[in-house]
Amino acid sequence: MSKRLILFILAPVLIVLGALGLYARDPAPLDAESFAALYTEPAPSIDGPRQVYHLGHSLVGRDMPAMLAQLAGEGHGFASQLGWGATLRSHWDPDVPVNGFEQENAHDKYRDAHEAVGSGAYDALVLTEMVEIADAVRYHDTPVHLHNWERKAHAQGAAVYLYETWHPLNDPVGWLTRLDRDRQLYWEDAVLRPALARADEPRPIYVIPGGQVMAAFARALEEEGPVGPLESYSDLFSDNIHFNDYGAYLMALTHYAVLYQRAPIGLPHQLLRADGTSADDPGLQAAALMQRVVWDVVSNSPMTGVPAAFQ
DSSP states (O other): OOHHHHHHHHHHHHHHHHHTTSSSSSOOOOOHHHHHHTTSSOOOOOOSOOEEEEESSTTTTTHHHHHHHHHHOTTOEEEEEOOSSOOHHHHHOTTSOOTTHHHHTOSTTBOOHHHHHTTTOOSEEEEOOOSSHHHHHHHSOHHHHHHHHHHHHHHTTOEEEEEEOOOOTTOTTOHHHHHHHHIIIIIIIIIIHHHHTTSSSOOOOEEEEHHHHHHHHHHHHHHHOOBTTBSSGGGGBSSSSOBOHHHHHHHHHHHHHHHHOSOOTTOOOOOBOTTSSBOOOOHHHHHHHHHHHHHHHHTTOGGGOOGGGGO
16 A cells, blocks of 8 residues: 555545644643533523624625525615635635735625624624635644634624535545534544634534535435436536535525524525526426425434424
């Protein structure tokens, strides 16, 4: 076995060991028992429309938050700061440029991240990390900057949500294999637990399980066959990683279910993009399958904070 292949196989283990503080100067991660204890009760109930700030990159995009607002209805407000493959570090540190900043934020929903999160105008901060998540952990101090943003948001009374995303469709390990593996390997053990260990009094950072919903919907399509315009999970994407309108709708449903703690069953599927043009409609049958899959994933994961996951 070549040295290069051995390093490729061991890389995920070494990255996680580093994030867990086994060969790093960072504090040890929150222990598994304390981490699990943060998610033994549901998040505070949601009684009205939410004001949401989205921080991230093109797997957030402009259209998905706009679709979420249409699903949520009157009173839902939102703003964002985006970039091209942007890291949490680049959004936090003014000395680190956000790639594609001017292009991605040339719209009326842009608001400076530090000003927005510190304003107290938002009751939910939804953030995510760059792809590849392994590289983000290894090179860009993801737990440090997740903690920084979490602390700033919680100081203003906002709930904090980590949007779990995905990786390219042609990942050599396998797209579904990575989705099955990475939720705990990276998003929990290498990101959330080390970040929460930095807090004096850890509070839950809830998870919007985008990657898990993608995996569940891919398997539902395999089991049930083509549904409407969707024959396989690749039909959710416009390229090797970015979602198209169908994928944006699936992620908007996922955000809705977590942020509003409600089943998205029966929500509209004929929506507009951020620029006001009509989004591609998945149709009633595909939309119904998406809604069912989303709720099944969200309502069975206590880390979403959704009360149904605790019943």
